[in-house]
Amino acid sequence: MADAQPAKTPLVQLVPVTRQNYVQVFDLEVAPEQKQFVADTAFSLVQAAYEPNWEPRAIVAGGSVVGFLMGGIIEPGVYEISRLLVDRAYQGKGYGRAGLALFLEQLDKRPDVEIVKTSYIPGNTYAPDFYATFDFRTTDERWQDELVMARLPKRRGA
Numbered sequence: 001m002a003d004a005q006p007a008k009t010p011l012v013q014l015v016p017v018t019r020q021n022y023v024q025v026f027d028l029e030v031a032p033e034q035k036q037f038v039a040d041t042a043f044s045l046v047q048a049a050y051e052p053n054w055e056p057r058a059i060v061a062g063g064s065v066v067g068f069l070m071g072g073i074i075e076p077g078v079y080e081i082s083r084l085l086v087d088r089a090y091q092g093k094g095y096g097r098a099g100l101a102l103f104l105e106q107l108d109k110r111p112d113v114e115i116v117k118t119s120y121i122p123g124n125t126y127a128p129d130f131y132a133t134f135d136f137r138t139t140d141e142r143w144q145d146e147l148v149m150a151r152l153p154k155r156r157g158a
Contacts, residue, residue: 010061010093010094010095010098011061011098012059012060012061012066012095012098012099012102013059013060013061013102014057014058014059014060014069014099014102014103014106015057015058015060016055016056016057016058017045017048017056017057017058017068021058021060021065022045024058024064024065025041025045025056025058025065025068026041026042026045028041028065028067028068028085028086028087029087029088030085030086030087030088030091031088031091034085034088036121036123037120037121037123037124037127038083038084038085039083041068041083041085044056044068044070044082044083047070048070051072053072053073053074054070054071054072054082055070055071055072056068056069056070056083057069057070057099057103059086059095059096059098059099061090061095061098064090065087066086066087066090066095067084067085067086067087067090067095067096067099068083068084068085069081069083069084069099069100069103070082070083071083071103071107071116073112073113074117076112077112077113077114077115078114078115078117079107079110079113079115079116079117080116080117080118080119081100081103081116081117081118082118082119084096084099084100084118086099096130097130097133100134101134104116104134104151107153108153108154110153113153114152114153115150115151115152115153116136116150116151116152116153117139117141117148117149117150117151118131118136118148118149119143119146119147119148119149120146120147120149121145121146121147122145122146122147128147128149131149131151132149134151135151135152135154136149136150136151137149137150137151
């Protein structure tokens with residue numbers, strides 16, 4: 001019997017949304033059954049244009065925009081990851097997981113981030129388990145209709 005090969009994590013980059021890639025970000029589309037759980041990228045890009053605390057990022061793999069992630073400081077020390085989506089054509093390949101891991105690694109190095117929060121709409125059975133694998137824990141907090149999860153940054157050398 002052959003030895004099992006470890007699962008490979010796809011190589012991704014997080015790049016700012018720019019004039020060169022915003023159309024590809026705009027065109028990202030989740031599966032129809034997921035649309036109720038995430039705001040589309042058009043709304044997110046407009047939000048980022050008018051609310052400067054938001055940091056929109058394209059998830060790029062193999063030269064293609066495969067997903068989108070956006071977050072920002074919402075109050076001193078608190079960083080919210082408000083959007084994470086992977087285009088339906090690229091789902092199930094680990095791009096969302098790799099993109100979030102890279103983003104959290106970057107946030108862990110930021111001294112202005114004391115806690116990272118995200119939220120999900122009840123009924124989204126995938127989100128809480130997915131975020132829990134990154135050490136997010138459910139809180140008693142709610143943002144409008146959404147349930148909130150939080151994670152403390154992992155500081156190197158602390």
